[in-house]
Each structure stands twice: as C-alpha cells, then as structure tokens.
Amino acid sequence: MADRRLQVFHAVARHGSFTRAAEALFMTQPAVTFQIKQLEEQYNTRLFDRGHGRVTLTAAGELVMAYAERILGLTDELESRVSELTDELSGILHLGTSTTIAGYWLPFLLEGFKRRYPRVIPRVSVGNSQLIESRVMDRNLDVGLIEIVTEQPTLDRRRAGTDELQLIVAPDHPLAGEKSVRAEQLVMYPLIHREPGNAIRDLVDQFFASAGIPFEDLNVTAELGSLSTVKHMVAKGFGVAIASAAAIRSAVKAGRLVGIPLEPRLYTPLEVIVLKDKFRSRLVNTFADFVTEEIVRMSSATKN
Structure with missing residues (x-):
C-alpha cells in the first residue's frame, strides 16, 4: 500500500490547492496540511510554493511527484494483480x-x-x-x-x-429534406467543424478534398472539441456539421436534428x-x- 502522505501530496499537486485536495480525499484541510508538512520534514525540503491562491511544485516537488505517480501506479497494479488470484475482477x-x-x-x-x-x-x-x-x-x-x-x-x-458519419442540420434547414448530400452542396453553408486532431475532422477534410474542395474554401464558422456543443449549435441554426450517426440518433429521434447520409458514404473506424x-x-x-x-x-x- 502506498504511503498515505504520497497520496495526499499527489492530490495537492494535481489539484493545485490544499482545499480542493481535501475535498477530493474527504479530509479536512488541516489534516492535508499536516500530511504535507510531515513529508517535507522527512525530505528536509519544501515541496510546494504557496502564493496567489494556488500552490505550485518546487524543483524537489517535481521530483517527488514523478516518483509518487510511479509508486501510486504500481500500487493500483498490485491491487489488480492480487485480485486476479480470486474469481472476481477488481x-x-x-x-x-x-x-x-x-x-x-x-x-x-x-x-x-x-x-x-x-x-x-x-x-x-x-x-x-x-x-x-x-x-x-x-x-x-x-x-x-x-x-x-x-x-x-x-x-x-x-x-x-465502423460508424457512419452523416450531415446534421436543424429541422428547418434548406437541406433537411435531402436524401443524401454531396460535398459540393455544403460549401455555401457555415460549417461547424471539430477541433484539430479529432479523427472525424480528418475524415471530413478528406471527404471535401476528394471532391476537389480545399480546406481554405470551406466556410468554417467554429471549431469545437465537444460533440454536445456541436449538436447544440447545429440545432440552433448556426451551421451544419458532420457527426457520428450513432451519437446523433437520440436527437434525430426527438426531432431536434436531421441526419442526412453523405454521398459517397463516409465511415469512421x-x-x-x-x-x-x-x-x-x-x-x-x-x-x-x-x-x-x-x-x-x-x-x-x-x-x-
């Protein structure tokens, strides 16, 4: 079992706050402060700089944090391995x-x-x-x-x-009645795109590129990392987007969005x-x- 002081230290470093660490650990703030003080006395050095409402790691604290993550990770692994000796996974x-x-x-x-x-x-x-x-x-x-x-x-x-990707539009959008849509039909509409590094964004960019439409010709109105925000913005009429058919199924069923297959069909692994x-x-x-x-x-x- 990992030293409790290391667990407390890791929580303070991760949250950047004694108060938030105490809340996460279901401890009082004085108890958290006491554990950190004990650890600093053991190593005879300061592990945190305190100021401006936030605590940050000192150079020694950075070193302790690196080892704490490894030790706590090994503790979790040990518990998993021991539990494997029984029939029930935990x-x-x-x-x-x-x-x-x-x-x-x-x-x-x-x-x-x-x-x-x-x-x-x-x-x-x-x-x-x-x-x-x-x-x-x-x-x-x-x-x-x-x-x-x-x-x-x-x-x-x-x-x-695989999961099919579809165009999503608001129910009153001009494309809402289409059976399928091609890349050329979408250039004139504001596009709510996913953030760089997103797998669906890469597939959508390839979809337009295959139709001879470079990224610069797209009318990108937003780049969002949250799928729920994409769906909300589309439903409110701020643009069109391409999203997972599975992920929009409930919104389509509820009448908040319309999903339209792409031509040619597009799938994500x-x-x-x-x-x-x-x-x-x-x-x-x-x-x-x-x-x-x-x-x-x-x-x-x-x-x-």
Whole structure:
C-alpha cells in the first residue's frame, strides 16, 4: 500500500490547492496540511510554493511527484494483480475514449461491464483520438477507444466496427429534406467543424478534398472539441456539421436534428487499443475483449 502522505501530496499537486485536495480525499484541510508538512520534514525540503491562491511544485516537488505517480501506479497494479488470484475482477481501470465514443457508446459499455464486474472502478479520460493513442503508448491509460486506425508498432489494435458519419442540420434547414448530400452542396453553408486532431475532422477534410474542395474554401464558422456543443449549435441554426450517426440518433429521434447520409458514404473506424505487453493484466485483457465484442454487437443492432 502506498504511503498515505504520497497520496495526499499527489492530490495537492494535481489539484493545485490544499482545499480542493481535501475535498477530493474527504479530509479536512488541516489534516492535508499536516500530511504535507510531515513529508517535507522527512525530505528536509519544501515541496510546494504557496502564493496567489494556488500552490505550485518546487524543483524537489517535481521530483517527488514523478516518483509518487510511479509508486501510486504500481500500487493500483498490485491491487489488480492480487485480485486476479480470486474469481472476481477488481481494481482501477484507466480508460480513454474519443469524444464521439464517449458521447454514445461508452455509457452502454460501462453499464454492461459494471454489471459483470461491479468491483472494477473505471477512471475515464475523454479527448481526441490522437491524444488517447499517445496516452496509451505512454502507459498513462490501460485501454483506448479511438476512431483512427493506429499504425503504432507498440500497440495492439482490435477493429470493433465502423460508424457512419452523416450531415446534421436543424429541422428547418434548406437541406433537411435531402436524401443524401454531396460535398459540393455544403460549401455555401457555415460549417461547424471539430477541433484539430479529432479523427472525424480528418475524415471530413478528406471527404471535401476528394471532391476537389480545399480546406481554405470551406466556410468554417467554429471549431469545437465537444460533440454536445456541436449538436447544440447545429440545432440552433448556426451551421451544419458532420457527426457520428450513432451519437446523433437520440436527437434525430426527438426531432431536434436531421441526419442526412453523405454521398459517397463516409465511415469512421471504431478501434480498441492496448499496449503490447506480455505482463498485461487480466483486467485489461478482459475489458478489451468485452468492449470489442459489445461494439460489434451494438454496431450490428443499429444497422438492423
């Protein structure tokens, strides 16, 4: 078990505040301050600079933080490995997903997995696919759910399925009655685009480029990292966007958005990635297997 003082130190460094660390740890602020004071006395040096309402790490604090993350990570891994000696999986699972997968697929995946393995605690990070890929490679995440085909040699990738991309417009938009739309039809309309590094953005740029339309000719009115914000802005008539058909299904059903197939059809891959490691835990392997099978099943169900 990791030293409690290291856990408290890590929380203060991560939150940049004794007060927020105390709230996160369900401790009093004086108790947090006491733990940090003990640690600083042990190492006979100051670990934090305090001022302007925020604490920052000193040079010594940076060094302790690097080791604290490794020690706490090993503690989590130890607990997972010991739990594997029993029949029931438990422990913390560090999971990263793209924003689109988080917006539709993830709730169903976590619900199904938690029903089978209630003692597993998922810690979820959400970002664009490139960020999630790099964090899995850096061992900051155990499993990644992304929308790009990774070619990194250090990663094991599992193709779980594909998700169709569609144009989304407000119900009263001039294109709302179209059966399908081509890239040329969209140039005149304001485009609500995804942020650089987003997998769907890259596919959309390729969609227009294949039609001979360079990025500079697009009428980009916003670049957003949040899928829910994209859908809200489109529904309010600020422009059109291209998004996952699965992620917009409920909004389309409710009449807030209209989804229109693209011509030619455009699909994004759904990939499960883990680090190539012969010592990979049973928890990581079990979760990767589960979500791969579930995405395949859910993809088939949505097409029927």
